[in-house]
Amino acid sequence: MIDIKNVHKHFGKLHVLKGINAHIAEKEVVVIIGPSGSGKSTLLRCINYLEEPTEGEIVVDGIPLTNQANINKVREEVGMVFQRFNLFPHKSVLENIILAPMTVRKTPKSEAIKIAQDLLVKVGLADKEHAYPEQLSGGQQQRVAIARALAMKPKIMLFDEPTSALDPEMVKEVLDVMKSLAHEGMTMVIVTHEMGFAREVGDRVLFMDEGRLVEEGSPEEIFTHAKEERTKSFLSKIL
């Protein structure tokens, strides 16, 4: 589903990704962990080309990310959830969700609203469709953001530290929504510091450090029998 081949990324002199190779299969839930500055968010953002790799190739669902038309195509199929939600503050919850289906997919408004309302039920916010983002808690905003991404009926969902900006008591409500998505068979790539979640929901865990993919394996393998010294030392600090 996603093929990442020898991807490098430089920000000026900073070499952030140093030749990443990875493959993510359909319906797989892949969790990327690692210390901050290890390049995990950058890698995630390369998948939908919010960051353009300096070198290497990324193919998503058979479409190589080569020109702008392809990039837009891929983005229609790949939903993204951000650390800071990035909801549109001037639009109501419902308007946030129906905008992209209406402008990109040309979905008729009535149908887009129907899809949005169903998604709001799914994320447990059926009563909030007319609220504005600032009237919602962080956890609620993030669930709206997930619904907004799902409204495009993506084949893949990317999560960039979706719970890092949340108060502790709101983390669970967001993770629960993500869990149910995973159970439905959504292909997901998640950058997170929630190790319990990674363990429970992840099919595979990638550990990154200093721009390299250091180790990968099942949650069991990574969390209890890590082979690499750097993985062990990272996990010992956070578990």
Add this chain to the structure above:
Amino acid sequence: MNFDFDLIVRSFPLLLVGAGVTVQITAFSVSLGLLIGMFVGIARLSNTWIIKALAAVYVDFIRGTPLLVQIFLIYFALPIIVGQRIDPFIAAITACSINSGAYVAEIFRGGIQSIDKGQMEAGRSLGMTWGQTMRHIILPQAFKRIIPPLGNEFIAMMKDSSLVSVIGFEELTRRGQLIIARTYGSFEIWLSVAFIYLIMTFTISRLVDYLERRYKIDDRH
């Protein structure tokens, strides 16, 4: 000194006609300037260097030369190139809107840059094009923020429009000059002219305040 109040009363209707013309030039120039400014402001943020460069040259040229000279260029110099006299009204509006456009462009650029870049990323990640995201997400938010500076630009334009009197266009200032030429009532007439400008600019600034307050209540940020 003899203050001729009667002269003011007699001249007032004529001055008001001039004021009406001033409002017209200002309204046209600001509307066109807004349109020009929006596109140029966006162009200045373009990733295509040639578009960016052209926009920068335009803004620098306009901001680096006096409006009075720009008016002369369009009214006296341009006809030499096109081989045809230009109507003062057209010349006045053209000069003022091109001038206003440059300042408005900088206002738009600042407004757009003040919007969190996560907004553009969110729009793009949903598959929307750059243009769609600009139109539906960035510009509506930027527009609210730039209402106060746009109001200032509106007021500045109204006052600067007095410069088109030099090409004989009969707006408020020119009307004043003409009446003085006939009546020698310098003091009374300039006082009246100033007063009328003040009333007009004051009205605009109240209007801008109102818009700003309305959008503040509406600003879900």
